[in-house]
Amino acid sequence: MKRSLRDNGLSIVFGLLFLATLVGQAFAGRADHNDRQLVDGGRELSVLQYVASSDFAVDVAENWQSEYLQFFLYVFATVWLVQRGSPESKLVENAGPESDERQKVGRYATAESPAWARAGGWRTAVFARSLGLVMGVLFALSWLAQSVAGRSAYNAERLAQLQDPVSWAEYAGSAEFWNRTLQNWQSELLAMGSIVVLSVYLRQRGSPESKPVGDPHDVTQESG
Amino acid sequence: MLRNGVGTALGVLLLCAAGCGTSGRESGAEAAASDFLAAVDRGDGAAACAALAPDAAEGLASSEDLPCAEAFAKADVPGGAVESVEVWGDRAQVRTGADVLFLAELDGGWKVAAAECEARGDRPHECEVGA
Known part of the structure; x- marks a missing residue:
């Protein structure tokens, strides 16, 4: 226990x-x-x-979607994009999906590898992208929930102000929806950029998000 | 695992919060609007005022400086039958052949918050009762 x-x-x-x-x-x-x-x-x-109520639902969903977007983008972007000196990045020369041998898939899988890493074909292809895909699906569902609940809350507000309610498509194109969406996206993107850049020069002893305290600034793939 | 289970349940709740259970509330709003319209059609100012939200009833009474039932007789609210109902949260819009009503769900049930309303594009309706 x-x-x-x-x-x-x-x-x-x-x-x-x-x-x-x-x-x-x-x-x-x-x-x-x-x-x-x-x-x-x-x-x-x-x-x-x-x-x-839809008021609570939209406030929750608008934050969830941006968090899942953050991880969806981060998981996929860090396959191809690197940041020299950041422990959040892999080595510059490893940019891309890397070799089967390095990823231990197919005939390079070990006895301890997950079954779908050994299976080959579509199962390995899906499993090899499952983290990013699930983050992407959760982002899409949360964003959809935000639009559905947001429309409901927005329409209640409009009716209270003696205005006609709007359709889902009108809400999805409205300033209200995009203001809620973009104010969350910008803060997530700022946080991602901050950890990538600040972790080049700053340290947190014992954290896997940081390099070992004594590592030089240009060392990329180490965690301490 | 714990977070996944809670997350799934909350996700279902989020989608449900926007759409679940509106049909029962639509019938409540429709019944309140029908009672109001029936009172208007038979010229029963007292019953019409009882179907109004307190703010709307007070506003109507103070605008004419008369009790609500008497002030209502001076207003030109059209009667008729309910043609469509839309409920969003604790608010509803009811369209009749000749009017648009706005309703609010209060502690005592659905009440007419505004009547005799004229559309003005995307700007708020201009309502003679309850604006």
């Missing part, structure tokens, strides 16, 4: 922090929603009613 907790500490701690902050968002979001209802003359919601 103790060993299992230690071996999975990263996923357990982040899972719990995720749930705690989501609950916090539900309470803070509900208070904000009810404040606005006082102005619009609508009814106040309980926490459970708020969690089931």
